[in-house]
Amino acid sequence: MGINQIDKKSYIYLFLKYFVAFWHNRVFYRRIVILNREQIPQNAHLIFTGNHQNALMDAMVFLFGVKGRLVFMARSDIYKKPLIAAILYFFRMLPIFRMKDGYSEVKKNDKVFQKTIDVIKNKIGIVIMAEGNHGSERRLRPLKKGFARIAFQTEEANDFQLNMQIIPVGMDYSNYYDYQTELLINFGKPILVSEFIESYKESPAVAINQIKERLAESLIPLMVHIKSEKYYHLYNELREIYKYEMVKEMGLPSVNQPFKLQADQELIRRLEKFEEEYPEQMSGFQNTVLRFRDNLSAQKLDYEVVRKPAVSKFQLLTKWALLFVASPVFAIGWLLNYFPFGFSIWVGNKMSDRQFHSSFKFAVSLFLYPIWHLLGSIFVLILLGEWIFALGFFVAMPILGILARWYWVANTDFRKKCRWFRLEKQQSTDYQTIKTDQEQIFSQMKTVIS
Known part of the structure; x- marks a missing residue:
């Protein structure tokens, strides 16, 4: 054409x-x-x-x-x-x-x-x-x-x-x-x-x-429009750090879209006003926010986990038991579906321009998964010689992939909560630094919002 x-x-x-x-x-x-x-x-x-x-x-x-x-x-x-x-x-x-x-x-x-x-x-x-x-x-x-x-x-x-x-x-x-x-x-x-x-x-x-x-x-x-170039990262990180508090302040029902956009725009508006009135405070505020972000990244934590106190040992043991029981389903789903998705992630992350990562992940998985899915079903048909087994495999493969994805998300969250639990119990320097920065950020944001 x-x-x-x-x-x-x-x-x-x-x-x-x-x-x-x-x-x-x-x-x-x-x-x-x-x-x-x-x-x-x-x-x-x-x-x-x-x-x-x-x-x-x-x-x-x-x-x-x-x-x-x-x-x-x-x-x-x-x-x-x-x-x-x-x-x-x-x-x-x-x-x-x-x-x-x-x-x-x-x-x-x-x-x-x-x-x-x-x-x-x-x-x-x-x-x-x-x-x-x-x-x-x-x-x-x-x-x-x-x-x-x-x-x-x-x-x-x-x-x-x-x-x-x-x-x-x-x-x-x-x-x-x-x-x-x-x-x-x-x-x-x-x-x-x-x-x-x-x-x-x-x-x-x-x-x-x-x-x-x-x-x-x-x-x-x-859209989300952050005008400030000098303090762009401050604005952008606070969108996530303070989203629950911002939604509550505005009386919105959740942090999901479309309410997230409304909360982001209002937070940006108030930060812009604060930057205009108190420009001398912005540099130190940004340094605190970026240190908080970087310390969480170094500990493989995120804003969602540390915004609440660490869960109890009993809760962690209960979740571990559930994950252990479900692990065979995850293993099967992961083995059957890993290649098209894993390869797409590998290819996408190879792109030097990060904004192309999702485009390549989308395109590669879109191309590979149907072929992988079909080849797997044909293999089962040849191996077992019955159409019913091939059809069962054809239906089960994506379902097991969805379950494996859910398991992966739950397991990732569990591991983060374990790390946060350990840091809190140890009262380590890293824990104290994270909590101090978090308290300073929330205290400063109360001033900004008011």
């Missing part, structure tokens, strides 16, 4: 989309929350754009969060090999050529933009990441002009009669890198391109800047 067929219907693509959606929504993520999807206009000419912090996983947000057909815009350097280019076109992705690609390459944008005009006229949504590339921090970075150029040029090519709309989309990942995390997809109110047409006719450059500013203003309320 080439650029000219990118907006054509394909039953193979449709089948793959449903399979990938299952893997994305039911396997890779533990929970996906979608807000305000009803605000997306139906039967309209649309451009979707959002914050870009998680590489290719951000594209999946639009693919499975938006109902209807979409075409994606991606940077041109990944199209250099013909086979890769063919695959990308099959998956409805168009290249954008940049000045650093060379002037001769940039001229190719004329053909691409003409194709985007055809796509939008056919009421197929265009997805473009307005920041241009992905970042690793929870903030909206300066927007590029590509989305605005596409919007205005498409309107201009149709005598400004399309009534195009730009849909801002905020994305918030509880964890960028791991399996079974939480994802929030937050759709904003459409931005009418028609509001900027008169300005565009007078000065395209002015209109482009105006619509960029409007989009930025629309995206920031939909």
Whole structure:
């Protein structure tokens, strides 16, 4: 498939989309929350754009969060090999050529933009990441002009009669890198391109800047936006350290999404006010928070474990007994399912850009698991010679994988609680340092919140 067929219907693509959606929504993520999807206009000419912090996983947000057909815009350097280019076109992705690609390459944008005009006229949504590339921090970075150029040029090519709309989309990942995390997809109110047409006719450059500013203003309320660069890590760590207290302060029902986003935004707002009024306290506060984080990491602990007193020895023994009884089920599930998931984690963690870790874990596991699952079932059929046993294995394998995952999470939590129990009983220097820093952080946060 080439650029000219990118907006054509394909039953193979449709089948793959449903399979990938299952893997994305039911396997890779533990929970996906979608807000305000009803605000997306139906039967309209649309451009979707959002914050870009998680590489290719951000594209999946639009693919499975938006109902209807979409075409994606991606940077041109990944199209250099013909086979890769063919695959990308099959998956409805168009290249954008940049000045650093060379002037001769940039001229190719004329053909691409003409194709985007055809796509939008056919009421197929265009997805473009307005920041241009992905970042690793929870903030909206300066927007590029590509989305605005596409919007205005498409309107201009149709005598400004399309009534195009730009849909801002905020994305918030509880964890960028791991399996079974939480994802929030937050759709904003459409931005009418028609509001900027008169300005565009007078000065395209002015209109482009105006619509960029409007989009930025629309995206920031939909996401976690930490403006402070100097104290970014302070803000980001406190989102997790103080989340239960912040939720309680605001009267929210839980620390899950969408309430987590509300709590994060309010915490950031109050910290910004505190930073403005007491800038001299921020450096010491950040040092305390980062020391607290690093000491927990050195002890292989986390914020969840140390926010409560260590559990009793009886509770630990009870949990150990339950884990021991369940260990055979874990062992079987782990052996049957380790290769596709373990290999995907190994490959993902090899990527030098951490924001690509989850993308590779997703892609590799998506490719390997069905093959591994099928080969295992065929092996059982050959070994035992009965279809019923092969079918039983086919059904049992993913179930045992789920149980193994639950066991792994429970065992990891148990080991952390054991370490925290041991530190508390020993009253070691490490324990005293962690508790002192924790008390200082919570005391300071009470001042910030009040």
